[in-house]
Amino acid sequence: MSGEKFFKRVVANGVIAFVIFGIMALAFAPQAINAATRTNTGAYHRGNPSLNSVAIIFSIDGGSEYVRASLDILDEANAKATFFVKGSWVERNEELFEEIANRGHTIGNHGFFGRDHRQLTERQSREEMLAASNLIERILGEPPVLFMPPLGSINRNVTDTASSIGMNTIMWTHDTVDFRNGDMRIGRIRAGDFVLMHSVSEMPELLREILANITARNMTVLPVGEML
DSSP states (O other), X not given: XXXXXXXXXXXXXXXXXXXXXXXXXXXXXHHHHSSOEEOTTSOEEEOOGGGOEEXXXXXXSSOHHHHHHHHHHHHHTTOOOEEEEOHHHHHHOHHHHHHHHHTTOEEEEOOSSOOOGGGSOHHHHHHHHHXXXXXXXXXXXXXXXXXXXXXXXXXXXXXXXXXXXXXXEBOOSEEXXXXXXXXXXXXXXXXXXXXXXXXXXXXXXXXXXXXXXXXXXXXXXXXXXXXX
């Protein structure tokens, strides 16, 4: 084979390889980009950004009057959120708990007493999760499939324990720190983000602002489970 023919064959093979690589990159890149994101503990902290949606997630342990206010605000915006409830709160507020579910919002497990699961044995952690799940199932007829650790205290053992009883573990992209008058920049919220709020007095007004900002940027609000 002459040097010229050899050179042309090398170039041709190189072009073919480049085209094949490009096709594979186009095929697989959307799956990598448009997917929910997990932390190294296995917990989800962002959803699929291609849905152009944001998840509002609530940590519920008290402040029932602010929970009621949030339900009305969410209804006005035609938005469905995810409420992570502690079992001890559900026991004291069963009627309101049922109203949350009846209004079409997703219910998640937030432990029973709000204990730090990293400080618990695997057995203790499992018992805490199951106590809340069993109470939720008794009232609503089905167990929760999402778990958010109290205090955001998490490691791989916590997520593995939740997974063993049928729950994905959820963290958040942004904490509104609404209990400190909302020290976050709302404009930082992007499609796919999970935004954490708490049942405190500052929450309702901040919730209105967040929902208005999301709507103004042509995004929607979805429950966490629809974004995984």
